[in-house]
Each structure stands twice: as structure tokens, then as C-alpha cells.
Amino acid sequence: MGNKVSITVIRRLPKYYRYLGELLNKGIARISSQELSTLTGFTASQIRQDLNNFGGFGQQGYGYNVSELYRELGKILGLDKVYNAVIAGAGNLGQAVANYRGFEDAGFKVLSLFDKNPKIIGLKIRDIEIRDVDLMENFIKENNVEIGIITTPKENAQDIANTYAKSGLRGIWNFAPADLKVPENIVVENVHLNESLFILSYFLKRNLGGNSH
């Protein structure tokens, strides 16, 4: 399997996956790149190019088999494996993530939340306990945790990232508005809500409507 697929291609894959899942639920068996284009807004040509980075999943004269393509994309996206995760920062956002159902669907399991506020340590979100953040490093090492989520204020984000790095985590999902410095072998994916909000604001000011900027 070739390795150097561009990030712009990869960022489109989840959207394909989402629509294929919807088609699957509707019981639709096949789909052409043209029909996928109508759904996703990407051109048919681009869709074919994108998919062919990973293999020839289609069939001339027929199109793509929905359930096969869905399964293949799931594999490509790594959704066929379960990862253990922890959440640092058990405020509203941390609790929202802990409760987020899409999280389990993607094969992630939250084993614990961590916080430094003694008032909430010991509480449970669903059945997930909030523990003292001082226990986090050992917990990660002892429970085969591979993903660390950061939902703390930005002031603490780099400290948490450092602890994560020491603990041997492999990936960080960062919600703090900060660019984390981590060792080369750790993957960081950012959700920068403030940036998203600023972009909304930009287009509002200019009164430029239309979906999906």
C-alpha cells in the first residue's frame, strides 16, 4: 500500500464514509461517482481520483458497491480497531466528549476522565469516573491507553501534552486553542473551536452566504 496520500484527500474521506453509511442504512446497494458527487458536492472526477489512491474499489459500467466501499473506507480510516482513551479536563467540554456517541462508533473507548478540581474528582459521567489528574500518567501506562484528549483551558494544555508524551500515548485529540509541541511519533489532531468561530464571523461580516466554506 502506497503511503503518501495527500492530506487534502484524506480530509475528504470521512465525508464519503458518512454518506456511504447513510446509503447503507437506506438499503442502497450501488452508487456511481456521479451520484456520490451530487451527495457530497465533490466532483465525480475528484471522487474517482480520491478512491483510486487506495485501490480500485469500483467496477466499470456499474459503479461502487456501497457496503464494500463503506467497509474499505472504514479500514482505511482505522475504524476497524478499538482504542482506549482518556480525557484530561472534566468540565463541560470534557463531559460532552465523554458522552459523545460518535466516539464509540469510531472505535474509541473512554476509560477515565481526569481533573484537578477536588469538587468533581470521584464523580461519574455515565459510568466513567473522574480521577485526580496526578494519577493520570500511571493510569495510562497501566491500562494500555493510546489516545489522550485535551479539554482543559489552554493554559494547561501543553503540560497535559507533556504528561501524555511521557506516558507513551500515541495520539492526542486537542480541543485547546494552542499548538502543542510533542515528540515526532505522536499524532495530534486539533479541534480549534475559536478558529471555526472566527471564520463564521468573517463570512457573516461580508454577508457571504452559502454552505460549507
Add this chain to the structure above:
Amino acid sequence: MGNKVSITVIRRLPKYYRYLGELLNKGIARISSQELSTLTGFTASQIRQDLNNFGGFGQQGYGYNVSELYRELGKILGLDKVYNAVIAGAGNLGQAVANYRGFEDAGFKVLSLFDKNPKIIGLKIRDIEIRDVDLMENFIKENNVEIGIITTPKENAQDIANTYAKSGLRGIWNFAPADLKVPENIVVENVHLNESLFILSYFLKRNLGGNSH
């Protein structure tokens, strides 16, 4: 002011704005494109190109005045105006957004949350009341609300978007994993957590580390 600045440029502006804010807090008065490059990871050349889409904010031999550039970018991003907002969906995520401090910093004011669950209608998040979603349309019309946030399950997202459109809102900040259909004059900015998570998963599977994919 020219109008057609590409979306790829616009998506970099919030990062410039964030770092300039940090420099301002540190009391740093000037910065070169080269120094900004070190901070942001974009090339100096690209930074100069980006900024020159909006005007010549720099000075040869000197660089950029931090507070001036910060202020100018704030204007470009529309952060110099206050918008009223409401939130549909008062679960964890909706409450997290209501409590999110970056929200006020960007000039957005949440006037009310709305939900259909009678158990939480009437409660307050900080001092923001949760109201019955049936009252939402009138509330928006009567309170000069311009932004609608969607933190409901995806099943309800399009209905909420329709109500927003009827209410005369101008912008939607959508957290549901769905592509909303809205009239041309309404701006939609999406925060697709599931897509972000899938991308983290993709890079984890491939064991490709490094920041900022």
C-alpha cells in the same frame, strides 16, 4: 476592498490572530514575517502574501506593528462587532458551548438555549435560561438574534436549520454531523467532530506522527 480572497487564505487568519494576541500580551511591539513563520509554521513568503490580500500592513525594514496588525485582523475577521446568538440543543455540548469563554471574546453573546426535554427547560447555565424549543422562532425574531448554534443530535439538525432559516438568522454554527441545506444567504460553518476523530484514527493506524495534519 477586493472581495475574492480564497478560503485557504481565510482559514489561516485565525492562527495569525491568535499568535498576535499572544505577542501583544507579552508586550512585543513588532514582528517580522520570518518570526511569524517560526511561530505559526507557515512560510514567511506565504504570510506576506496572505496579509497583502487585505492591505499593506507592514513596513519595509521594520516588519509589522503587532498591535496594529492584531486590530486590523480583528476587523477583517469581524470581531469588532457583537452578535446575539442562541443554542438549539442544551445537552452537554450545548452547555459546553454556552460556557465557552472564547465565545464572548469573539463578540458573540448567547441569549438563550433551547431544548425539547421538559426536564431541563427552565434551568439556567450561568445566567442563560433553557427554554422550550417551540418558543425559539419567536424569540429569535424578537431579540435580534443573528447566529444560531446547533448542538442537537443529527436527526434534528435539519429541522432546527429550517426553523433558523424561517426566523431570519444570518449564520449557523453547526456541530451536528450533517450537511445542512439552507437558503443561499445564510452562512454555515461546520464543526464536524466525527470527521476530526476519523482523521486522528487514520494517522494513528499508519503510525504517522507529527503535529498539525
Add this chain to the structure above:
DNA sequence: TAGATTGTTAATCGATTAACAATC
């Protein structure tokens, strides 16, 4: 004035679209 750094044009690189032969 000399040094620094922008603003801007030109060159390169990469991504998207178009086109069509291959083939189901």
C-alpha cells in the same frame, strides 16, 4: 547611508478537472 524586510512579480509545485480508452 547601510541593513533589514516588505510588497509583489515570476517560477514552481500540487491539486482539480477534463477526457477517453478500458472493461464490466
Add this chain to the structure above:
DNA sequence: TAGATTGTTAATCGATTAACAATC
């Protein structure tokens, strides 16, 4: 077989980088 639609190459378009004259 005829029609449909992919996989893939070539053409186009847009974004990034390099280079340097302008100028503070």
C-alpha cells in the same frame, strides 16, 4: 452486443515558494 461508468492520463487551474526591487 450496447450502454454505462470506472481507472487513469493529460490539461488546466490555483496555491505556494522563490526572488528581488522598492523603501523604510
